[in-house]
Amino acid sequence: MEKFDLNLLTVALAIAEEKSVSRAAQRLELSQPAVSLALGKLRRRLGDELFVRTPGGMAPTPKAVGVIELARQVTQRVKEEVLQQKAFNPETSTTEFTIALSDIGEMVFLPKLLQRVQELAPHASIASVTLPASEVGAALESGRLDLAVGYFPDLKKNNFFQQRLFSHNFICLLRADHPLRGDRLTLAQFLQLGHAVVRAEGRSQEVFDRLLERKNIRRRVVLSTPHFMSIPFIVASSDLLVTVPMAVGTSFASFANIRLVQPPLKIPGFDLKQHWHRRYHDDARHQWLRRLVADLFKDDARWPEPPASRRQSQKPG
Known part of the structure; x- marks a missing residue:
């Protein structure tokens, strides 16, 4: 098999269906000598004449009939399973x-x-x-x-x-009735308050942490947690401040006793x-x-x- 040229099967199939070497060459976009050369290789490889000239054109030998049927099956499977991009049907897929x-x-x-x-x-x-x-x-x-x-x-x-x-960007959260009022924290307020800090598997909090490190700002961390979902309940029942991605903050504020406040410094988005x-x-x-x-x-x-x-x-x- 390593020495057998599978392209020879497509040549045999074209000759059988066109009943002519010249028409097979046109269909395959090859020269007539190239198709004749390929037919000669296949004849020698299989030890059979494969096609003989008749008044009706090139007729297959019994050996060629089996080769042609196999070639038809192989080329059809290659078209369907290799050359054609399999479509994805979302209406029926159970993926x-x-x-x-x-x-x-x-x-x-x-x-x-x-x-x-x-x-x-x-x-x-x-x-x-x-x-x-x-x-x-x-x-x-x-x-x-x-x-x-x-x-x-x-x-x-x-x-x-x-x-x-x-x-995306960041926002700070306080309980709705927190004694600090206003829509934006000062740096002094930010440093004075106790902070809840989320240390989750995700990486977004690193953006904020790196900013604080560059500016040499140290929060007074009262609570560290790996879970975001505990944050709305903790903040709503304490005086702690937390800084989270905007989507998290707006989601929490929609169901908990929490309000959004702007941080005291410009935080890079991500x-x-x-x-x-x-x-x-x-x-x-x-x-x-x-x-x-x-x-x-x-x-x-x-x-x-x-x-x-x-x-x-x-x-x-």
Whole structure:
């Protein structure tokens, strides 16, 4: 098999269907001598005349009949399974999409994404997973993950694609009846208050932490927690201050006794993106999922506006 040229089968099939070497050459976009040479190779390889001239054109020998049928099956399977891109049908698919979401991902992305997937792919499902940052790349490469959506600054190698969805920023939270009033903290107030700090698997909090380090600002940390979901209950029942991504803050303020206040310094924003491995770049199922995420979120995340004192200088994420 290593020495057998499978292209010879397509030549035999073309001659059989056209009943002419010259017409087979035209169909294959080859010269007539090239087709004659290929037929000669196949004859010698199989030890059979394969085609003989008759008044009706080139007629196959019994040996050739079997070769032609096999060639037809092989070429048809190659067309269907190799050359044609398999379509993804969301209406009938029972696939499970596995997505790594960063610390704010489930609040920002998952509700809208789940709703749209249920509308367009009613039999499909979503698995949202949290992985250490060091494992996300390998999981995308192996296929255990379809997408990583959120803030994943380490996924920059050549084998990874990324698409920016939108930019995001930070906001501070206090309980609604906190004795400090106003829509914006002073630096003195920021330093005086006790802070709750989230140390989650996600990386977005690093943006804020690095800013404080560069400016040599030390918070008075009263509580450190790996979980965002405990924050609204802690803040609503204490005098603690917490600084979180805008989407997290607006979500918490919608159901807890919490109000939004602007931090005392300008905090750099960060881009939320979707990331995938190049192995799956052309896969129809992956392409459908990525288009869905982009259509839902690209430059279209709208959170409640920040307090009035900063509306002119800061756009919502």
